[in-house]
Amino acid sequence: xxxxxxxxxxxxxxxxxxxxxxxxxxxxxxxxxxxxxxxxxxxxxxxxxxxxxxxxxxxxxxxxxxxx
Numbered sequence: 001x002x003x004x005x006x007x008x009x010x011x012x013x014x015x016x017x018x019x020x021x022x023x024x025x026x027x028x029x030x031x032x033x034x035x036x037x038x039x040x041x042x043x044x045x046x047x048x049x050x051x052x053x054x055x056x057x058x059x060x061x062x063x064x065x066x067x068x
Contacts, residue, residue: 016022049057 049060052060
């Protein structure tokens with residue numbers, strides 16, 4: 001009897017080897033995810049602690065934790 005994890009692994013490996021359009025689609029999906037996270041990081045998740053001293057960082061984090 002074969003190892004079930006190895007069987008699952010071989011199933012996916014053989015499936016990816018036999019793809020024709022699949023590889024291009026996976027590259028497109030990967031590119032879109034990278035762009036999406038780059039845009040989100042750039043515009044929505046700006047670093048709020050950048051440029052602050054250690055005391056200011058401690059105070060900011062403490063205020064954020066106690067206000068919620």
